[in-house]
Amino acid sequence: MDNRKRIPPKGAEGERWRPSLQAVRAEIERLQKRRDRRKEVWGIISRVLFVAMAVMLINIYVVRIATVNGASMQPTLQDGDVLLCSSLGYTPDYGDIVVTEMDVGEGDLVKRVIALAGDTVDVDYRTGTVSVNGERLDEPYILESTNLKGDIQFPVEVPVGRVFLLGDNRNNSVDSRRSILGMVPECTLLGKVYFRVFPLDRIGAL
Structure with missing residues (x-):
């Protein structure tokens, strides 16, 4: 083999x-x-x-986008205006336009800072004027005199950690005159409004 x-x-x-x-x-x-x-x-x-x-x-x-709902900030802001606001390093100051996350059924709540913690606010509905610490405010930004009453009794002191807010359209605004909102905690402020981005024909700083 x-x-x-x-x-x-x-x-x-x-x-x-x-x-x-x-x-x-x-x-x-x-x-x-x-x-x-x-x-x-x-x-x-x-x-x-x-x-x-x-x-x-x-x-x-840094930057948030907010939309104005309703007429409470006329004539400064109109319904539908789109705004940019920021809370970066922000401390509330008199006259600032701010956005708060407080919900009163109006979506983004945009108002103006009128008084800070420790201030005493008084609203005289007969004359339609607002005073802070006894000094009557010069308010060229409002639509008309402050005649709409709320359920808050004046004068009133702003508690620590809160701010007193009003709409520029005083007679068509849910603001700190009413207990449904009251004086707003600073921690609920989403920031100061710096710029309007829409509509384009009113774009610009505020």
Whole structure:
């Protein structure tokens, strides 16, 4: 018996298949392109997530968008005006237009700061005037004299940590004259209004 190892004959059936150098290069190029596409997709996703996070943080800590609802701030602001406000480093001051998160069913609540903690506010409905610490305010920004009464009794002292807010349209405004809102906690202020961005014909700083 012949125990010698038989060598398979050469030919298409006997030879082990080996890829050509060109095929290997093509496969490497295909894999490289697929890896590049994956990197590109993840790059786009990461940029989108970064932008979304940045917008969210800016909206929370730097600039917020608010929309005026109703006529309570006429003539300064009109219904539908779109505003930019910011709470970054903000401390309430007299005359500031602010947005508060207090909800009285009007959406974004935009009012003007009239008095701060420790101040005494008095409203004389006979003369339609407002006084702070005994001094009558000069208010060129209001639509008309303050004649609409609320259920708050005057004079009243503003508690610590709160502000007294009024709308510029004194006879069509839910504000600190009414207990439904009262004197607003400073912590609820979303920021001071700095700019009107819409409508375009009234765009500008406030």
